[in-house]
Amino acid sequence: MINGFHLIELLITIFIISILATISSPLYTQYLTQARRLEAATVLSKLAIAMEHYYIEHNTYQGATLATLHFPNHIGKNHYQLNIQSIVDDDFLIIATPLAAQSKNDPLCGSLMLKANGEKNITGSGQIDECW
Structure with missing residues (x-):
């Protein structure tokens, strides 16, 4: 009896691993995309709370910026860009x-938006509840 692997056994093993x-791989990408979107939604909620604290102190939202509220411009490793508008x-x-791969992998949700009254919205064609 010969010890070791035969070539056919090795090829079958490689074939099964590749399948x-x-x-x-697509399942992992989907979970990663959802996790990054959840992180963005969490940061938006935290930023909204910081905006409310700013309003309590200044009786206006004007003058509030990401820098004054101590928030970064990007979420994660450049997965989302954070902006205060209007x-x-x-x-x-x-x-x-x-941004980048997140935008490509998550076209149904697109950008996440949050207003002062708590209203949530998206720019994609998906369902708001599923994206938030």
Whole structure:
């Protein structure tokens, strides 16, 4: 009896591993995309709380910036860009815009938006509840 692997056994093993990798790769990408979107939604909620604290101290949202609120411009490792838009005395709109691979992998949700009254929205064609 000869010890070791035969070439056919090795090829079958490599074939099975490649099939498993092909199946699992899209699933991993999907979970990673959802996790990054959840991180962006969490940061938007924290930023909204910081905006409310700013409003309590200054009686206006005007003058609030990411820098004054100690928030970065990007979420994660450049997965989303964070912006404060449409600031008026008693209202604001904050947006997390997906960048690079996140934008490509998550077209149904697109950008996440949050208003001062807690209203959530998206720029994609998906369902708001599924994206948030």
